[in-house]
Amino acid sequence: MSNYKLGLDFAKAQDRNDPLGHFRDQFHIPKDKNGKALIYMTGNSLGLQPKITKDYIHQELEDWANLGVEGHTDGKHPWLNYHELLTETMAHIVGAKPIETIVMNSLTVNLHLMMVSFYQPTKKRYKILIEADAFPSDKYAVQSQLRHHGFDDQEGLIQWKAPEGEELANYEDLETLLKTHGDEIALVMIGGVNYYTGQFFDLKRIAKLAHAYGCMVGFDCAHGAGNVKLNLHDSGADFAVWCSYKYLNSGPGSLAGAFIHERHAHKKELNRFTGWWSHNKEKRFKMRDDFDQLTGAEGWQLSNPTILSMAAIRASLDVFKDAGFDRLCEKSNELTGYFEFLINELNNSELKIITPSDPNARGCQLSIQVKNANKNLHKKLTEAGVISDWREPDVIRCAPTPLYNSFEDVFNLVERLKNII
Template sequence: MQYQNSLQYAQSCDAKDSLKHFRDKFLFPKNSAGEQLIYLCGNSLGLQPKRTQEYIQQELNDWAKHGVEGHTDAENPWLPYHEFLTQNMAVIVGAKPSEVVIMNTLTTNLHLMMVSFYKPTKTRYKIIVESDAFPSDKYAVESQLKFHGLDPKDGLILWKPRQGEELCRFEDLERIMATQGDEVALLMIGSTNYYTGQSFPLKKITQLGHKHGAMVGFDLAHGAGNIQPNLHDTGADFAVWCSYKYLNSGPGSLGGCFVHERHEKNNDLPRFAGWWGHNKQTRFNMRHEFDPLEGAEGWQLSNPPILSMAAIRASLDVFAEAGFENVRSKSEKLTGYLEYLLDGLNNENINIITPRNKEDRGCQLSIQVKNADKALHTKLTQAGVISDWREPDVIRVAPAPLYNNFEDVWEFVQRLKKIL
């Protein structure tokens, strides 16, 4: 696109945007004067869809009306409720419905997946993560190593950017596998790095790991609802994600899990089992031995919290109406415009550390500001911009295409320019 640095241009883009009416389907926070804030923090917590209250209220009404019978008699019966989310979720992550389930929270799901897919031996036991992985991922893999009696200092391999660089290079991961691949049991990579916004080549990573005999899993916390990971085609063994960032399901809401279909009938995989993963036909006959469901459903533990699932369903229905290909297309244009405007500041103190190639990023741009501290972010907040600060010197800005527009992006850069 041939961008222009003017409010009129931004407004003209918004007028032609086929998704513009979806902005009205969300609730925006306001300041004390009742003015709507510029919300660019969907990478941390997505905005609430207006329909969320209606969806949750329906379940509260059915609980009041039916009590326990709501499991079968509610307007949306609770027993199969997670199935109402599966199709729309599968489209967003590029999977078959049988490969996807909404359950638990992200790190819980990560541990459950590592129980099944991290199987260390005396010679093959190491785990690779990117060096600046989200802390919870690093804590989880370190604790798995310790659980198996291994020292994380020996068992954990960090895929690092080169000296003086911010981004990880695939050829460096290839080099690690060439020298240590026969010792690697699992590659567990964040699909889109929370700090830099870099999206990794998932299929190439999967092929590399499998070539050397390792299992491969991805954390899509910053990928689901942001990029299209095409999980089935990628061939990853598993993936996990949360739903409260780009998927707008509310603080602390449930996560999701992907298990590739080649594992769906493998009952020899070790797993931590629970009754909701048991054969639906005999689930309530309490005296049967565990008979796991085929597909990702077989990793479920407990009956799910319906109120949280109602909030997820509300957001997934919005995504389905918009069409994820359309969401992704708008995202690339919005982020490209943000990049263009930041470059136009001609400020030598500003550096975008997120990849310039749109294929290597989602909607987040991480803006490194030389000699800045959190005071800069505080001033932005006071100027009516909700963004995200990460130590030591990065502002994360994520124009989410379902509810942000070109005018948001233009106005943010004007306020940043004034503060600088």
């Protein structure tokens, strides 16, 4: 880790020597009413727009205008197989093989589709284990699956809680839960990076532990994809899902991704919902043929691709490809470490970083707990030109994103925070 120093000169020197610094110019940076760039620290909620996105979408609009339905086969990037343009780069970012990776639907839809296949409860083994402070949508989804299968959505839900008085979950407690309830748990479904604390869980450790008790394992990687090295294939997880509009910069509500481990690629007997896009590509338009399941992650598709959304994803993935994900992760560690250093140097009892200090246990998000849940502090920070977000009950989340945030951004954020407090 760098030997961080106080002062603006250090931040500027880091930016001058940053081999990825020029990528900031490839993004639209929001401005205030006076035209001054805001300090944007919410890539963990909605990533900024790459400047090439408009051209990528415009190409598909042009093909639609000029070719109509023939754009499916004759467009510059034919729509029939457009999703294949995304697979290799997306697979690299999440640490998967192309056969394990698909872009489709939205995140919670994909989560439900995965649970159709990998949550197969029995009278004895039917419970679902999640982290206690999971993103609400995950909790709602798994509870609805419990109800759908005729189980009580409270009794059937096991929650992995942080120890009393602490914010971070620990693995010893998870081991105890599985030792106690392992033969009752059908599915362990954890958020890969916790949305509130920013804690990056050890996916391989969790998967190995849960599999030892006969549980299926899935991860919601909404806050991990494009942020940390998920290494999904090596983790051994049965499935994972993620969105593309946070660190993957594909625009509000854009399509999501799913991972299904290679060991399930050829299991056509796996229960699943199907549609014509999971049918053999060669026979897809022979409307009266019997269903012929595609292998791999493509076999979980339902409908033809949403091209305009996929064009935006392709634009962002091309920027990732140019930058190199390994290099981005290295910069993320340095940028977040610098942020942590400056916050700690404030030595202010009103603020406490609850995100793990270990770079291997976090991404670029730092969650700053505010004493007495003083939301007014966040409001003043926003008025000072910093776009962060508040998460109830008492946390300001800031994510210095390596593609478009600078060391000077981080310095100025902390200076404005210091002036407020």
